[in-house]
Amino acid sequence: IGWAWDSARNKFWMIPGYQSDASSYCPGVAMTMGKMATFNPNTAVWTDEQTRNMSLGAGEGKSFMNYNSVTDKFYRLTGAITREIYDPKTDSWSMKNFNTPNAQVGWEYSALDVAGQVIYVISWVDGHLYRYNIGLDTLTDLGAVPASALPLRVNSQYPVWDSINNVLLWPRITTFGYEDGNPDSQRITLYVYHPNTATWQIDAMYAPDGYSVRGNSAVFDPLQNVLMVMGQRSLAPNGKLFLYRY
Numbered sequence: 001i002g003w004a005w006d007s008a009r010n011k012f013w014m015i016p017g018y019q020s021d022a023s024s025y026c027p028g029v030a031m032t033m034g035k036m037a038t039f040n041p042n043t044a045v046w047t048d049e050q051t052r053n054m055s056l057g058a059g060e061g062k063s064f065m066n067y068n069s070v071t072d073k074f075y076r077l078t079g080a081i082t083r084e085i086y087d088p089k090t091d092s093w094s095m096k097n098f099n100t101p102n103a104q105v106g107w108e109y110s111a112l113d114v115a116g117q118v119i120y121v122i123s124w125v126d127g128h129l130y131r132y133n134i135g136l137d138t139l140t141d142l143g144a145v146p147a148s149a150l151p152l153r154v155n156s157q158y159p160v161w162d163s164i165n166n167v168l169l170w171p172r173i174t175t176f177g178y179e180d181g182n183p184d185s186q187r188i189t190l191y192v193y194h195p196n197t198a199t200w201q202i203d204a205m206y207a208p209d210g211y212s213v214r215g216n217s218a219v220f221d222p223l224q225n226v227l228m229v230m231g232q233r234s235l236a237p238n239g240k241l242f243l244y245r246y
Contacts, residue, residue, distance in 0.1 A: 002065025006088070008072055012039040015074065015086065016054065017062035053091050061106030066119060068112060068134065077121045077132060078106040081139060098139040102126040108157040109218070111168055120159050120168050120193075124152040129159075129168075129193065142193075145170075146200045149191060158218045159193075164225045165246045168193040171218050171229055188213045188229065192246065205244065213242050 002015030014037040036049035062084075065076040074086040080103050083096045103123035110121040110132075119132040127150050129142040145152075153175040160169045170191040192201040205213055215229035227244040 001063060002074065002076055004065050004067040004074060006038075006067050007069050009088075010040070010042070012041070013037075013067070013074065013088075014039070015065055015076075017065075017076075017078075051091075053093060063107055064109045066110060066112040068114065068117075070114060070117060071134065075110075075112070075119060075132075075134070077110050077119065077130075080104050080106075080125075081121070081123070081130060083132060083137070083139070096137065100130075100139070100141070103128065103130065104154070105130070105157075107155040109159055111159040111161040113161045113163070113166075115163065115166075116195075120161065122152070122157040122159055122170065124154050124157055127152050131195075142198065146191060146202065148202065149189070156216075158216070160218045160220045160227060162220050162227065162246055163222050166195070167246065168195065169218075169220065169227050169244075169246065171213075171215065171227070173214075173216065188215065190244070203246075208242070211240055213244075214240075215242060 001017045002013065004013050006013055016035065035054060036052040038047045038049060062076060062078045065074050067074050072089065074088070076084040078084060081098045081100045083098065085094045102125060104125040105121045105123050108121060108124060110119050112119050117134040119134065121130050121132070122145060123130060127144050129145055131140045131142055133140070149172050156173050156175050158171050162169050170193065171188045172191050173188055188205065190203040190205045192203055194201065207213065213229065215231055217231040218227060218229045220227050225245055227246070229242045229244070
């Protein structure tokens, strides 16, 4: 689903995409499938946004979403490749299809560079990195990711923008789950993309305290200047939260 912090209204937005029945996992929480919800962390109150327009918001293969504080809008890149924008001020959606049939990004993270006003996303089908320019409303194919990262698996791309060092951090894992039965299927290799030189770097992430770095959720914290990685569906969970400073 789309889950994003709205710094203008000081609340989180949950914008539906691919969802399971909430009653199976959140008993007693009255939220409607396929509808927007907001969460106020100051009051710990959920609001079921029943009146919100979901003409584009829900559906298979639609997940990650970014809130852009400059434009005060939400952005999602999905499918092959479609741009969806939600404007909370007017409660309206807009959509644009870039017709890139060899790409598929509906399940993947996208990384917002607020200062540069661009969004990065990695297609698991063709293994290419794409950059969406918010101001120009254009999509650029930046070419293939390093060959050592291939092949890619669906629902396993987690690019994160490092706003301190102005690089794209990609904690690359083999797969979101462990369908191959390999306990190391979520062992991370960190790839770093430098937009100023259009080059990739493979960072030698060592094993802190002897643990393999694993996880399937990532976020960059600019206050601490760290990439945080946590969560895993692994045959050998280690229960660790990993912090990395570039």
